[in-house]
Amino acid sequence: MLFKHAHCTTHFRPLTLSRNLFLTPRPHAKALRSSFSSLTRPCAKPRATQLVGATWNQELQRRGAKRKASLNLEDVPQGAIGSDTLPPQDDAEPDYPPLLQQVRNNMLKFNHCVLVTRVGGFYELYFEHADEYAPLLNLKKAKRKPSKGSKKPAVSMAGFPAYQLDRYLKILVQDLNKHVAISDEFINEVLNRAKGELQYTRRVSRIITPGTLIDEHFMDPWENNYLLSIHVDPKTLEKDKAVTKCPGSSNVPSVLNLPRTEVGLAWIDLSSGDFLTQSTDIASLPTAVARIKPREIVLDSIFEEAEHSRIVSILQEDGHIITFQEPSQEPLAVKNWISMLEDAVDDFDPANFTSGEVAAGGSLLHYVKNQLLGSRTRLQAPVRHQAEDHMSIDKNSLRALEIRSTIRDGTYEGSLLHSLKNTVTRSGTRLLSQRLSAPSMSLSTINDRLDLVEEMIEYPQLRQDVIALLGQTFDSLRLVTKFTYGRGDADDLMELSKTVATTSDLFYVVREHTTSRNAIPVDPNSEASETRRRHCMSTFERRFDLEGVCELAKRIRYAIDEDALSEYHRVEDEQAEEMSELAQDVLGREAGEEDLKNMPKRIQPKPHAITGSYKSATDGRDDIWIMKRKASPALHRLHKSLDSMVETKAELEARLRQQMDVSSLTLKWTPNLAHIAHVKGKDVSRVTPYFPKSLSSSKSTRSFQVPEWTQLGAQMDETRFRIRNEEQRVLGELRERVVRNLVRLRRNAAVLDELDVACAFALLAVEKNFTRPIITPGTSHNIVGGRHPVVESSSSDQGRKFTPNDCILDDKERIWLITGPNMAGKSTYLRQNALISILAQTGSFVPAEYAEIGLVDKVFSRVGSADNLFLDQSTFMVEMLETAQILKEATPRSFVIMDEVGRGTAPEDGIAVGYACLHHLYHVNQCRTLFATHFHALTDMTRDFDKLAFYCNDVREEADGKFSYVHRLKKGVNRESHALKVARVAGLPEDAIAVAARIRKQLKLDSSNPISAAHSAKTKATRKGKAAAAE
């Protein structure tokens, strides 16, 4: 198994180290790799190339024998070692101390990763990883000799307290896009320890990459964290297979220059278990990827080779993080997916998937399996994203229409999503974002969504109740998924049980509403819509699936003691604070396990291993039990016997006090002396006759052993230990129950998300005065009084009123050619109509007085200009690439907005290109189009296009020279761009404005020959300017 994360190269199989572990990078891939510089990681150590095959094992055993402790094969990290490879070691002086050797082995095995190793309460980076990352993580770096008198150079190390893992993972994974291998410590069997081994073995338990986050705190709660796998036949993308119709096309990394071929996509969000697939073609790939917005893309390693690399350039252009993976020897067939899916996968029919999807899905799951190192996944059954079921918003429109982020700085504030976000839950917001990026093409789905929104508008009390309840829920989709990985603690269980309880409340709210609604006779005036909405609510009510899950929630509440849990956290926080105070000192140390022993006992980090330790049960603190006593009969019994022992202890204490007349006597446990009796003051002398032997004493205190207490204490410790174990068992049982109810819990989570989105849209419609759109199967637009949802909000924030405009595109007028002054609102108008179509098919009300919209299959926009100098694309090239996409892809059902096409070149060329676009859109694509331009000649050239109409906005000039914009569109052509007005407002120097005005006047005089006019105007203006200067 080979992973290449950009130009880091690692080969490994999940359980065996393979022969090709230490291959050096292929030379032909070098050029490509250099463009991934931000993702660079050193490859395996050069000496690693020397050892292959069976020598690995022999070497390990031979060297193992040199040390005092022999190294068992199974002790080598990551399970069984293949018979053919061993980690390379230096013969002259082979041994690092065991801890460092384990680290070294792990670094070699996971050499595509940054390795962080748990040592006590810290995570440490060693060797070159410490050198490279300590400065980036702002950690102090220390050097330490591997062992006393060793000739090996000092080893670099840097670390941070374990509780800060998430903080550093965020920097490594999220900011630096690294793969991080987390090596945890596991208690070694006593038997092995006797053989001289370390107390802990360190094994990599998980690899974290940007696309495989599960429950890390730094994960964006409002967005899905997708990992995407793309499958395409590499042969079709070879350099010589470019479409040859257009000369020179192979030089431009545009999907349009690649032969049409099927592309399989599969993507998952490990944090929620979402699993989707799609079959698309190469031309639509960038749009599909932009919609999915993956955090990481997995590609077959063949695409790293120069001749197949064009797909990589295309993905890179959009800044995606790519990981190359050597294909598995036995690709995962669909039937093999089932073991990684949740139990109920009834509607999962392998025959539904195309071969491309199967290949992409197989490689995706293969990758996930290896990153999770054996942890089980229970993904949701894969859902096919059928392109024809969704409106496609092409990559450029997604950006230009600022759906999820703004163009200028890519921020969320100012985007459409931001202005719509009235959702109260995180997963509801994720659903909103998904729906906005892929609106529906199904009339019934859209109407069902709109019905729910309308119901929430008409019944404000219902809406308020639902919103209030939703506010009390937790992100159950991510919570339940956490349990499937064997994670999830008592807090997660409590959150889950509260969410289930609230879900049940929500069910009753909806049910009560439906029942009381159905009791009222239907108003004959609105019979059709009433009946439909009632039906929609009843269907919705039936989607709640509470059977079993309420029982689970009850069981959780019955078992977990919430008060004790918060007390437990209080103590934990106190400890964390203590730790962080001391952390800085400790971080500067040249520490290993040995050094940690010298730390104050009180803050000595606890081992991370989950297994309860005897010592942890007896650490002298007051017991805080997170489970209620009645959680299990065993727990009840154990607590009872602990109670009686506590009583016995009190009696013993009282008896001893009385017997020796020592009121200060206490029976206690300390980490150093275990069970002792302690007295102070004058009592010290009184105990000597009874207990002459002291364990420790000072002038005023004395500690000594009381055999009865030693015995009783030991029994109490054992009971505590058993309670802890029993608590863990009950916790495990609860976790298992959660997993058993996985499908139901996920179903309910989906219902809640839909309610959240419906309420959010309802609130939006009420607050912003949106109307319900009528969606039709036709291909016309009839929007009356439409507004731009985002510009309107910002205008009203600044006290300005937004002027509504109509948009009526139908068989009579399919294209609107819009002219008018700068700043008069052409671009705003174009965008608002695209956004209204998107909102309508998302299932939202729209900012208009009336909207009747024929289903739109694809929205395209060519607006603004953007250079892509990095990829050698000029402003005009970008413009043409985007325009080409539209002209090739738009169908008669599409909606196109084109803003000032041809602006980026000479006027004659620009006009020619603009005309060609209109001509093509009119005759070939035949789609609804809004086209704004300052090339007024275009209006003359298109007079004979019957279904093309002219509209314009204007400037109103006052007598005193002041002016204002008339944003309202009217029929006709406006040949005045009033550019100089805008220039003056923008603050161009007055004399520059005067020159411009003169030139403009001159140009107008000879409009039949703009070039010679420009020349003569320029000459005259220069002469005039010179004369003025001479005067």
Ligand SMILES: Nc1ncnc2c1ncn2[C@@H]1O[C@H](COP(=O)(O)OP(=O)(O)OP(=O)(O)O)[C@@H](O)[C@H]1O
């Ligand atoms: N219908 C409207 N009602 C009120 N204000 C509007 C309206 N349309 C646009 N505006 C305001 O006018 C500004 C300029 O609009 P826009 O960029 O759409 O003009 P334009 O005609 O495309 O100009 P240019 O030709 O220079 O590109 C917007 O930022 C907005 O604040």
Ligand SMILES: [Mg+2]
């Ligand atoms: Mg504009």
